[in-house]
Amino acid sequence: xxxxxxxxxxGGAFRRATPFLTAVAAALVDLLPLPDAAPSALAPLTTIAVxxxxxxxxxxxxxxxxxxxxGLLFDALAGLPLGLTGLALLLTRALAATPDPILxxxxxxxxWGSFVLVAAGAMLLRWCIASLWSMQFFAFRPVLFxxxxxxxxxxxxxxxxxxxxxxxxxxxxxxxx
Amino acid sequence: MRFAQRRFPRLVEPFRSAADRFALGALVxxxxxxxxxxxxxxxxxxxxxxxxxxLALPALxxxxxxxxxxxxxxxxxxxxxxxxxxxxRLRxxxxRLLAWQSEATRLGVENKALRExxxxxxxxxxxxxxxxxxxxxxxxxxxxxxLIDAGRNRGIADGMAVVxxxxxxxxxxxxxxxxxxxILLTDFNSRIPVIVESSRDRxxxxxxxxxxxxxxxxxxxxxxxxxxxVLTSGDGGLLPAGLVVGQVAxxxxxxxxxxxxxxxxxxDWVTILRADPLPPxxxxxxxxxxxxxxxxx
Numbered sequence: 082x083x084x085x086x087x088x089x090x091x092g093g094a095f096r097r098a099t100p101f102l103t104a105v106a107a108a109l110v111d112l113l114p115l116p117d118a119a120p121s122a123l124a125p126l127t128t129i130a131v132x133x134x135x136x137x138x139x140x141x142x143x144x145x146x147x148x149x150x151x152g153l154l155f156d157a158l159a160g161l162p163l164g165l166t167g168l169a170l171l172l173t174r175a176l177a178a179t180p181d182p183i184l185x186x187x188x189x190x191x192x193w194g195s196f197v198l199v200a201a202g203a204m205l206l207r208w209c210i211a212s213l214w215s216m217q218f219f220a221f222r223p224v225l226f227x228x229x230x231x232x233x234x235x236x237x238x239x240x241x242x243x244x245x246x247x248x249x250x251x252x253x254x255x256x257x258x
Numbered sequence: 259m260r261f262a263q264r265r266f267p268r269l270v271e272p273f274r275s276a277a278d279r280f281a282l283g284a285l286v287x288x289x290x291x292x293x294x295x296x297x298x299x300x301x302x303x304x305x306x307x308x309x310x311x312x313l314a315l316p317a318l319x320x321x322x323x324x325x326x327x328x329x330x331x332x333x334x335x336x337x338x339x340x341x342x343x344x345x346x347r348l349r350x351x352x353x354r355l356l357a358w359q360s361e362a363t364r365l366g367v368e369n370k371a372l373r374e375x376x377x378x379x380x381x382x383x384x385x386x387x388x389x390x391x392x393x394x395x396x397x398x399x400x401x402x403x404x405l406i407d408a409g410r411n412r413g414i415a416d417g418m419a420v421v422x423x424x425x426x427x428x429x430x431x432x433x434x435x436x437x438x439x440x441i442l443l444t445d446f447n448s449r450i451p452v453i454v455e456s457s458r459d460r461x462x463x464x465x466x467x468x469x470x471x472x473x474x475x476x477x478x479x480x481x482x483x484x485x486x487x488v489l490t491s492g493d494g495g496l497l498p499a500g501l502v503v504g505q506v507a508x509x510x511x512x513x514x515x516x517x518x519x520x521x522x523x524x525x526d527w528v529t530i531l532r533a534d535p536l537p538p539x540x541x542x543x544x545x546x547x548x549x550x551x552x553x554x555x
Contacts, residue, residue: 109317113325114395114404114525123399145278149285153292157310158318159396160403160432160439162296163303164289171289175282211400214293217446219467223399 100135104151125230140178148174169203308434402445425502425519451493457481470515
């Protein structure tokens with residue numbers, strides 16, 4: 082009986098940590114070296130997509146602390162100033178998570194459109210802080226490319242996370258959202 | 259809290275929203291404070307970054323396996339297609355290396371004979387380089403750094419040059435126990451003292467987050483031209499002198515750029531040049547050798 086309770090508690094804690102764990106996994110994947118890539122090659126920032134998804138569908142599991150922690154981990158591993166991506170993910174979470182779930186169970190294209198706006202805000206914030214911190218203006222074109230790639234992969238990320246949400250946390254989503 | 263939420267959701271909701279807002283505000287303040295501390299170059303922030311890299315290293319190495327498998331397959335396919343050319347290139351390189359091996363052996367024998375003649379003992383030297391694999395890429399438009407799977411446990415320290423067979427990649431800027439961060443020479447924070455081989459013009463190679471870093475602080479009326487080789491000058495003791503960097507790519511009135519020789523597409527394994535200092539000479543033996551040379555004259 083006690084064993085069942087412990088296993089149940091551990092299982093419950095793991096399920097509740099799923100959004101944070103997927104954000105950490107996305108951060109690690111974002112940092113993998115691309116095969117056959119130049120030093121300035123860009124990749125999508127899937128961490129923002131993951132935080133947005135969970136903030137819309139499970140705002141009480143993707144807490145501000147979880148979003149900030151994922152961002153700080155990303156910054157530490159990428160060699161970026163600590164707090165840069167943390168602030169961007171906090172903004173993502175603040176814009177996407179609402180007490181009254183506006184986007185939950187909405188058509189996928191609406192959610193995707195919302196993600197475009199939120200991701201634009203988060204990446205613009207990142208660029209502004211990076212430029213201010215370094216006392217120089219970074220080229221904006223690479224940021225735009227990174228934004229484009231991130232928006233393009235959101236449906237794939239959302240589809241995968243929807244399956245994880247169903248399997249681990251037990252909720253079905255509209256496809257792609 | 260969960261019990262209360264299930265039974266009284268409408269009562270709990272406002273408290274939850276308030277807690278969320280408070281947490282958001284507190285975390286934003288923490289992030290801003292960390293940015294300020296990082297700018298002030300506080301050691302604690304660097305230490306936290308090093309520890310995070312060390313902790314994440316096993317996960318990164320595991321996640322790298324599929325990437326390496328894909329790269330391996332692509333390499334094999336490429337090599338199969340270029341087998342004949344690769345064979346010819348390797349034969350030429352082997353012939354050249356055998357000639358160098360013969361010269362190195364001759365110099366070793368001569369060195370040993372001279373040491374015996376002067377009665378200078380052989381010095382046991384530590385290995386001068388370490389190989390490491392790249393496990394993470396900073397990516398993004400702001401920094402160009404790489405994380406390698408070698409740290410203090412393998413003798414790596416800040417400031418060491420990182421090279422490949424093609425040339426200079428960058429230098430180590432942060433060292434943890436099991437991992438280290440390498441700043442590429444294309445990163446905007448990278449400044450490397452260099453010299454143009456043909457004209458002997460000295461300059462600073464400044465990265466700008468692009469693929470072609472520029473030459474700054476050149477002398478007035480530099481005599482360089484497109485295609486000239488650029489090497490490290492060793493000025494300031496930052497990096498060893500003579501490391502191949504690249505060649506001058508373009509020359510204009512306001513900007514001279516360099517194309518690094520490094521093949522970024524094949525940046526998998528790198529070599530870190532260790533600058534272990536030689537042990538100080540034994541004073542008595544140096545005096546004895548000097549006396550012997552004086553007698554012979």
